[in-house]
Amino acid sequence: MPDKGVSTENRMKRLVLVLLLLSVSFSSQAAGGITEALDVMAKGDYHAGVTMLGPLARKGNPEAQYLLGRAYSFGEGVDENPRKAVKWLERAAEQMHYAAANTLGKIYSTGKGGVKINADLAAKWFAKAAEIAEATGIEHIDCAD
Numbered sequence: 001m002p003d004k005g006v007s008t009e010n011r012m013k014r015l016v017l018v019l020l021l022l023s024v025s026f027s028s029q030a031a032g033g034i035t036e037a038l039d040v041m042a043k044g045d046y047h048a049g050v051t052m053l054g055p056l057a058r059k060g061n062p063e064a065q066y067l068l069g070r071a072y073s074f075g076e077g078v079d080e081n082p083r084k085a086v087k088w089l090e091r092a093a094e095q096m097h098y099a100a101a102n103t104l105g106k107i108y109s110t111g112k113g114g115v116k117i118n119a120d121l122a123a124k125w126f127a128k129a130a131e132i133a134e135a136t137g138i139e140h141i142d143c144a145d
Contacts, residue, residue, distance in 0.1 A: 047077040105122050
């Protein structure tokens with residue numbers, strides 16, 4: 001039964017977080033930290049989840065970097081900050097994180113969060129996403145809102 005006080009948008013965000021939780025497959029320590037952060041976020045405490053992701057992202061974990069970038073992009077648990085979103089997404093994309101590269105392409109093609117539309121950067125990141133998909137054998141999927 002859906003929570004009466006929870007908007008459809010928040011339910012969708014929770015669903016996305018649950019799906020991300022199911023897709024995490026890293027070393028047990030990193031996966032444990034990410035899993036815990038996603039669990040906390042799925043329960044609605046985005047700030048605590050983002051706080052838990054920070055140390056993992058700073059240590060170079062691409063999934064944590066991607067999730068932190070999304071948090072800054074959508075203002076989930078932190079103030080929306082396009083500059084920080086792009087920084088974390090770029091770090092993850094450079095480590096062959098498909099969703100991060102795809103999200104960057106969308107940000108630059110749409111001007112999400114006030115980022116200046118830049119067709120060259122959009123093309124660069126969409127090409128990187130395609131390169132990652134080809135290298136890893138994953139299907140091209142739509143990863144950002």
